Structures are given as C-alpha cells and as structure tokens.
Amino acid sequence: MTYNPDNVFAKILNGSMPCNKVYEDDYALAFHDINPQAPVHVLVIPKGPYESMDDFSKNAPVDLICGFFSAVGQVARELGITEDGYRMLANHGADANQEVPHFHIHLFAGRNLGMLLPR
Ligand code: AMP
Numbered sequence: 001m002t003y004n005p006d007n008v009f010a011k012i013l014n015g016s017m018p019c020n021k022v023y024e025d026d027y028a029l030a031f032h033d034i035n036p037q038a039p040v041h042v043l044v045i046p047k048g049p050y051e052s053m054d055d056f057s058k059n060a061p062v063d064l065i066c067g068f069f070s071a072v073g074q075v076a077r078e079l080g081i082t083e084d085g086y087r088m089l090a091n092h093g094a095d096a097n098q099e100v101p102h103f104h105i106h107l108f109a110g111r112n113l114g115m116l117l118p119r
Helices: 008-013 055-057 060-078
Strands: 020-023 028-032 040-048 087-088 103-107
Touching: 008 028, 008 040, 020 060, 028 060, 040 060, 055 060, 060 087, 060 103
Parallel strands: none
Antiparallel strands: 020 028, 028 040, 040 103, 087 103
16 A cells, blocks of 8 residues: 555644644654543654554664654653553554554543453
8 A cells, every 4th residue: 555645644744734732843743632441541653654563663764663662652641641541553454443553553542441342
C-alpha cells in the first residue's frame, strides 16, 4: 500500500485539521481521541508518512522509531497514568479494523480496562 497523504492524521500533522493536543516533540504528536473509549484515550502518532506498524517498523529511520516510542512513554507520564496503569494498542490492517492509515498508538487509561480482547 502507498501512504495516503490525505488521511485525517496527515492533515492534523500538517496543521490543516485541528486536534486536542496533549504533547508534541520532534518525533511525535499526541492528541485526545475524538471518540474516547476510556476516561483517558489519547493517540500518539509519529511525524512521518507511515501507514501502520508494519510500514513504520520496516521503513522508518531508527532515530524516529526510538524517538517515537520514547515519546509514547513520556505522554503516559505527563498524563499521570503510569501509577494506576494503562493499555497501549496499535491496529494494523483489515483484521484489526484499522480506520486511519497513519500509524498510531492508542493509550487507554482511567478505569480498569478489563480483558485484552472480547470473547
Ligand atoms: P484505528 O481503528 O486504530 O485506526 O483508530 C482510529 C482512531 O482515530 C479512532 O479511535 C477514532 O475515534 C480516532 N479519530 C478519527 N478521527 C479523529 C480526529 N479527527 N481526531 C481525533 N481522533 C480521531
């Protein structure tokens, strides 16, 4: 697949769409999910044109991979969710029902999140 530069997170990154920002550095941008599934539901996206975890892990430069995952941890600390706990999740592709084709990590927190997968 080819990265679609018109996807909603690309537009947030280039400033043509707004977001409710919680964190930004050279490698990552984090903002509140528009349709939260937990009391805290934040998305962290890398600053680069990667459509999913597969693309990112295969094609992103090492400094971006390191900077991005470091930023995810920093976002969690700044949100104050490390003590009670949080879940991080990334959907890749059709079986995971990935909706937005720009790699992103969901951070969920603020209540007991139950089992990982519904049965
Ligand atoms: P995924 O299924 O992993 O691709 O998740 C995409 C997520 O992006 C969903 O949780 C949506 O609610 C969220 N989302 C879609 N558009 C926006 C937006 N403009 N601002 C914030 N979150 C969004």
